[in-house]
Amino acid sequence: MSTVKKNKLKYSRILLKLSGEVLADRSRGECIDPKRLEFMAERVKRIHEMGVEVGIVLGGGNIFRGLSGTAKGVNRVTGDSMGMLATIINALAMMNALEAMGVPTRVMTSIEMPKLAEPFIQRRALRHFEKGRVVIFAGGTGNPYFSTDSAAALRASEIGADALLKATKVDGVYTADPEKDPTARKYGSLKFETALEKRLKVMDSAAFALCMDNGIPIVVFDFFDGDALERLVKGGRVGTVVS
Numbered sequence: 001m002s003t004v005k006k007n008k009l010k011y012s013r014i015l016l017k018l019s020g021e022v023l024a025d026r027s028r029g030e031c032i033d034p035k036r037l038e039f040m041a042e043r044v045k046r047i048h049e050m051g052v053e054v055g056i057v058l059g060g061g062n063i064f065r066g067l068s069g070t071a072k073g074v075n076r077v078t079g080d081s082m083g084m085l086a087t088i089i090n091a092l093a094m095m096n097a098l099e100a101m102g103v104p105t106r107v108m109t110s111i112e113m114p115k116l117a118e119p120f121i122q123r124r125a126l127r128h129f130e131k132g133r134v135v136i137f138a139g140g141t142g143n144p145y146f147s148t149d150s151a152a153a154l155r156a157s158e159i160g161a162d163a164l165l166k167a168t169k170v171d172g173v174y175t176a177d178p179e180k181d182p183t184a185r186k187y188g189s190l191k192f193e194t195a196l197e198k199r200l201k202v203m204d205s206a207a208f209a210l211c212m213d214n215g216i217p218i219v220v221f222d223f224f225d226g227d228a229l230e231r232l233v234k235g236g237r238v239g240t241v242v243s
Contacts, residue, residue, distance in 0.1 A: 010235035013053040015156035017166045020059035020090050022223060031062045032093050041097035044134060047229050048103055053129040055159055056136045057152040058094060060086025080144035084111060087148060091138035104133045110142030122158050146206065153207035157214045164216055167223030172240035173200055189241045202242055217243035
């Protein structure tokens with residue numbers, strides 16, 4: 001990869017946080033919809049071809065969410081473990097979709113599963129980036145009581161990501177829920193302190209604190225905007241930047 005190509009990028013190494021929910025098509029009863037998976041993989045492929053080093057953390061809410069399980073009588077620790085396994089299923093699906101498009105990909109997991117994925121080792125992850133591979137970090141942090149937001153912030157810190165890009169169903173951070181409040185205004189940019197003071201739901205508190213302490217900006221954007229990722233890594237005004 002040429003130095004010139006990398007110099008054109010604002011973010012040359014990113015951690016992309018994707019919700020598991022965006023993989024599902026509830027109307028058809030599918031936890032993993034092939035068309036949505038292909039849509040997501042295609043966008044990752046585009047920025048990979050631009051020279052961006054891409055790490056991905058996928059949620060598992062399309063299959064099982066630990067917190068919702070507790071409301072149904074599942075022990076919290078057991079529920080969170082089930083949720084972590086769900087993220088591994090999603091990671092394998094994403095790996096398959098990317099490799100079908102010719103993108104070299106590795107899955108690294110915090111839970112030892114040698115027949116399915118590599119264990120997460122920071123130096124090995126960095127070596128994968130050097131070799132031009134997309135790396136999907138699965139299994140959350142490997143511990144209960146921590147969300148995949150926290151896992152994303154942790155991995156972003158460990159790999160030295162230039163930014164944590166959080167893909168959502170809305171195009172940024174608003175003063176209120178835009179689906180419930182038509183007067184809600186979108187922030188173009190925010191300071192970490194302001195987001196904390198106003199209690200804006202950017203990420204959960206543990207993830208937010210980790211990014212703030214390590215100086216990693218969080219960009220919240222609409223993943224269903226077809227070319228948002230390309231514009232974002234080149235420095236375009238996309239979504240809301242918290243820094």
